[in-house]
Amino acid sequence: xxxxxxxxxxxxxxxxxxxxxxxxxxxxxxxxxxxxxxxxxxxxxxxxxxxxxxxxxxxxxxxxxxxxxxxxxxxxxxxxxxxxxxxxxxxxxxxxxxxxxxxxxxxxxxxxxxxxxxxxxxxxxxxxxxxxxxxxxxxxxxxxxxxxxxxxxxxxxxxxxxxxxxxxxxxxxxxxxxxxxxxxxxxxxxxxxxxxxxxxxxxxxxxxxxxxxxxxxxxxxxxxxxxxxxxxxxxxxxxxxxxxxxxxxxxxxxxxxxxxxxxxxxxxxxxxxxxxxxxx
Amino acid sequence: xxxxxxxxxxxxxxxxxxxxxxxxxxxxxxxxxxxxxxxxxxxxxxxxxxxxxxxxxxxxxxxxxxxxxxxxxxxxxxxxxxxxxxxxxxxxxxxxxxxxxxxxxxxxxxxxxxxxxxxxxxxxxxxxxxxxxxxxxxxxxxxxxxxxxxxxxxxxxxxxxxxxxxxxxxxxxxxxxxxxxxxxxxxxxxxxxxxxxxxxxxxxxxxxxxxxxxxxxxxxxxxxxxxxxxxxxxxxxxxxxxxxxxxxxxxxxxxxxxxxxxxxxxxxxxxxxxxxxxxx
Numbered sequence: 086x087x088x089x090x091x092x093x094x095x096x097x098x099x100x101x102x103x104x105x106x107x108x109x110x111x112x113x114x115x116x117x118x119x120x121x122x123x124x125x126x127x128x129x130x131x132x133x134x135x136x137x138x139x140x141x142x143x144x145x146x147x148x149x150x151x152x153x154x155x156x157x158x159x160x161x162x163x164x165x166x167x168x169x170x171x172x173x174x175x176x177x178x179x180x181x182x183x184x185x186x187x188x189x190x191x192x193x194x195x196x197x198x199x200x201x202x203x204x205x206x207x208x209x210x211x212x213x214x215x216x217x218x219x220x221x222x223x224x225x226x227x228x229x230x231x232x233x234x235x236x237x238x239x240x241x242x243x244x245x246x247x248x249x250x251x252x253x254x255x256x257x258x259x260x261x262x263x264x265x266x267x268x269x270x271x272x273x274x275x276x277x278x279x280x281x282x283x284x285x286x287x288x289x290x291x292x293x294x295x296x297x298x299x300x301x302x303x304x305x306x307x308x309x310x311x312x313x314x315x316x317x318x319x320x321x322x323x324x325x326x327x328x329x330x331x332x333x334x335x336x337x338x339x340x341x342x343x344x345x346x347x348x349x350x351x352x353x354x355x356x357x358x359x360x361x362x363x364x365x
Numbered sequence: 366x367x368x369x370x371x372x373x374x375x376x377x378x379x380x381x382x383x384x385x386x387x388x389x390x391x392x393x394x395x396x397x398x399x400x401x402x403x404x405x406x407x408x409x410x411x412x413x414x415x416x417x418x419x420x421x422x423x424x425x426x427x428x429x430x431x432x433x434x435x436x437x438x439x440x441x442x443x444x445x446x447x448x449x450x451x452x453x454x455x456x457x458x459x460x461x462x463x464x465x466x467x468x469x470x471x472x473x474x475x476x477x478x479x480x481x482x483x484x485x486x487x488x489x490x491x492x493x494x495x496x497x498x499x500x501x502x503x504x505x506x507x508x509x510x511x512x513x514x515x516x517x518x519x520x521x522x523x524x525x526x527x528x529x530x531x532x533x534x535x536x537x538x539x540x541x542x543x544x545x546x547x548x549x550x551x552x553x554x555x556x557x558x559x560x561x562x563x564x565x566x567x568x569x570x571x572x573x574x575x576x577x578x579x580x581x582x583x584x585x586x587x588x589x590x591x592x593x594x595x596x597x598x599x600x601x602x603x604x605x606x607x608x609x610x611x612x613x614x615x616x617x618x619x620x621x622x623x624x625x626x627x628x629x630x631x632x633x634x635x636x637x638x639x640x641x642x643x644x645x
Contacts, residue, residue, distance in 0.1 A: 101381030112392035225503025235515035
């Protein structure tokens with residue numbers, strides 16, 4: 086389990102958040118999870134671009150000053166720890182009761198550092214076991230794709246998951262596959278890379294974007310397209326992504342088996358060269 | 366604006382919540398808003414029953430000990446203030462990173478007291494002006510009706526509302542009316558009381574339940590039934606409810622006008638006899 090190492094609230098070391106925080110009451114904010122590996126925070130620019138885009142969608146601004154403060158804190162928090170998980174949160178300021186934001190409310194920034202998790206090398210080499218969640222994702226286009234702080238769906242998905250699975254994969258009410266509980270989902274059919282759209286539900290991870298960028302740059306054919314059961318049943322390869330793990334091949338989803346390492350998954354992982362969080 | 370008077374975390378006075386709280390990161394909890402008026406906390410049993418039912422839906426337990434602690438705190442917080450708004454929150458315990466709840470996690474209780482708002486008597490007597498929100502509610506049966514801490518939809522609804530309106534009324538993607546931003550919705554057609562179902566979205570307020578109980582007890586005909594535009598356009602009376610305001614008649618919704626005081630609204634308000642939060 087990841088332990089909290091240090092937290093900064095608006096640049097000041099703090100172990101607690103004021104009880105009036107709109108993060109507590111409404112989940113009124115956005116976040117990103119970054120990896121510092123061997124002293125280097127990975128993909129800062131890409132993560133900040135997504136953080137900014139998400140913030141704007143809920144009406145928060147990440148202006149130049151806030152951005153530079155946040156960058157400084159991300160680079161310096163828990164500095165003695167070479168490998169750490171960093172969580173950046175932007176939260177709408179103002180602490181009164183009521184959903185209506187205060188006029189001209191500021192944006193609060195929380196930066197947290199955690200010990201990094203460690204996984205068996207087999208997660209990358211032999212693939213993981215995933216299971217279909219009993220919990221169905223809802224449908225809310227206005228908030229879909231945003232990495233916001235309303236994450237009860239993910240909590241509920243993990244609550245209902247068996248402990249044997251390495252990841253739980255989620256469908257929407259139309260029984261289309263959308264994403265993993267803490268990851269995005271890709272499948273490969275006839276050599277073509279496919280990932281579900283995130284316009285009605287789900288979270289658009291930065292690693293998903295990096296995989297798509299990598300595919301485009303290296304001439305992989307790819308599509309963003311709905312993935313019903315009937316499509317997934319034809320997949321030769323399945324993998325999940327997030328900014329901590331990079332790419333994990335899925336070797337089993339319920340009773341369906343996939344070839345690991347698949348050629349497309351393997352090439353993408355090779356090009357991405359994301360570091361492994363493993364003890365071995 | 367309501368100001369925070371006092372807050373208790375697991376029974377201890379505290380101005381802040383640990384940064385690891387699952388309320389902050391995931392909105393992983395449920396809440397209720399209660400009114401203390403003239404020294405008496407209203408409808409405690411009814412509110413606790415709803416809190417318990419909601420807690421169970423997300424896998425939190427409100428056992429006898431927790432319930433008795435919470436009751437004690439609700440009766441005693443900010444005791445010098447005769448009139449106050451109390452917010453009770455149950456939050457899943459455990460502060461590590463990751464959506465998966467800790468095995469055998471405890472339930473944390475937050476009890477907050479705020480100054481009570483005050484409204485013009487006209488809100489009860491002449492009715493309020495409501496507007497249709499541009500923001501559409503999503504669709505998530507597994508979480509619908511629960512008063513949980515994922516409330517970005519309500520924040521977004523108020524962000525897009527005009528300041529002239531007293532309340533914003535929300536529709537789902539099927540353009541059915543569901544509720545107000547901080548209230549439940551009732552309409553009256555041909556003397557029959559109608560309120561929308563909350564099985565796909567919305568929050569089931571305790572005052573909504575009390576109005577339905579009152580209707581049943583006093584022989585009012587009522588239905589829980591979908592309210593598309595075509596139905597609302599035939600409404601003779603419209604009103605909203607919550608545990609602070611009781612019943613507010615709606616005299617105008619966008620360009621549609623309603624009679625205030627309507628006979629059914631007036632009789633229900635009379636029987637409920639909810640105290641008014643007004644200076645006058």
